[in-house]
Amino acid sequence: MRMKRIDVVVNTASGSVGADAPEIAERLLAEHGVTGVVHAPTPDELVDCLRAVIDGAPDAVLVLAGDGTARTAAEMAGADGPLIAPLPGGTMNMLPHALYGERPWEEVMRDCLSDGEARMISGGEVGGRPFFVAAILGSPALWATAREAARKGRIDLALARAQRAFRRAFSGRLRYALDGRPKGKAEALTFLCPLVSRELDADAQALEAAALDPSGAVEVFRLGMNAVLGQWREDPSVSVGLCRAGQIWAHGRIPAILDGEPARLDMETSIRFRPEAFRALVPATR
Structure with a gap:
C-alpha cells in the first residue's frame, strides 16, 4: 500500500x-x-x-x-x-x-x-483497560519477574523470585461468570486474544479463556512445568473455553498483567471481547 x-x-x-x-x-x-x-x-x-x-x-x-x-x-x-x-x-x-x-x-x-x-x-478489555495479546488475572500475575529470569536462563534468580511471589500471592480465589455460564471459582484467569491463541483462528470472534485452579504447592509446580513445556491446556487444574463477555469478583483488588504490563483491577470488574480494536x-x- x-x-x-x-x-x-x-x-x-x-x-x-x-x-x-x-x-x-x-x-x-x-x-x-x-x-x-x-x-x-x-x-x-x-x-x-x-x-x-x-x-x-x-x-x-x-x-x-x-x-x-x-x-x-x-x-x-x-x-x-x-x-x-x-x-x-x-x-x-x-x-x-x-x-x-x-x-x-x-x-x-x-x-x-x-x-x-x-x-x-481484535482484542479484549478488562476493567475498561484494553489488551491485544493476553491478560492474566490473579496470583500468577505476581510471577512475571520469575518467568523472565527463567526465560533468560537465570534459574537461581527465577527460584528466588518465585518464592517471593508465592509468599505475596493473592489470598482468596477469583469468582467469575463468563458468557452466561454458571459461576465458577479459580486461583487465576487468563484470556488470550485470537492474535496469539494456538486454539483460535485469527478471525475468531471470542477470547480464549482459561481458569487455573491448582489446589496446592505440588499442583502449582506441575502447572508451572506444563506451562514451560507449552502443555498448560492439558493440565487437570485448567478449564478452557471461549469468552465474549463476563464478570469477575474478588475480596480485594485483583493483580493483573495486561500485554506484559502489571496492573491492579477493582475487586469487581468486567471482561469483554473487542472484534475491531485497532x-x-x-x-x-x-
Whole structure:
C-alpha cells in the first residue's frame, strides 16, 4: 500500500531503544522515499506526543517503545484511526512479537515500509483497560519477574523470585461468570486474544479463556512445568473455553498483567471481547 505520510514516535529511554534510534528511523524513511517526521519526546511528554501525532491523522504511526506505550498507541488509534506499527523497543515486546515475530526493530520497520498492509486486530478489555495479546488475572500475575529470569536462563534468580511471589500471592480465589455460564471459582484467569491463541483462528470472534485452579504447592509446580513445556491446556487444574463477555469478583483488588504490563483491577470488574480494536501495519508476507 502506498503511504503519503508516516510519523515515528521513539522513546529513547525504553528497554532496547538506543540513543541513535531517531537517526536510524529517519534514514529508513528516506531510503523508502516516505515523507515522515520522527519524534523523540521525553518520557513525560510521550503520551501527549502520541495523542498529537494520532490526532494529526497520518497514514501510519510507528511506535518504538515498550509494551505499555504500544498498547496506549493502539488504544488511542482504535479501529478508525491511523495504522499502528508497534516496533519492538521494550523488554518483553509482547504485541510486536505477536505481530512480527522476534526480530530487530530496524528489520520490522524496513519490511513495513517496503511491503506493508493494513490488518484489523481484535482484542479484549478488562476493567475498561484494553489488551491485544493476553491478560492474566490473579496470583500468577505476581510471577512475571520469575518467568523472565527463567526465560533468560537465570534459574537461581527465577527460584528466588518465585518464592517471593508465592509468599505475596493473592489470598482468596477469583469468582467469575463468563458468557452466561454458571459461576465458577479459580486461583487465576487468563484470556488470550485470537492474535496469539494456538486454539483460535485469527478471525475468531471470542477470547480464549482459561481458569487455573491448582489446589496446592505440588499442583502449582506441575502447572508451572506444563506451562514451560507449552502443555498448560492439558493440565487437570485448567478449564478452557471461549469468552465474549463476563464478570469477575474478588475480596480485594485483583493483580493483573495486561500485554506484559502489571496492573491492579477493582475487586469487581468486567471482561469483554473487542472484534475491531485497532488497525496494524504489517508486512504483507506475514
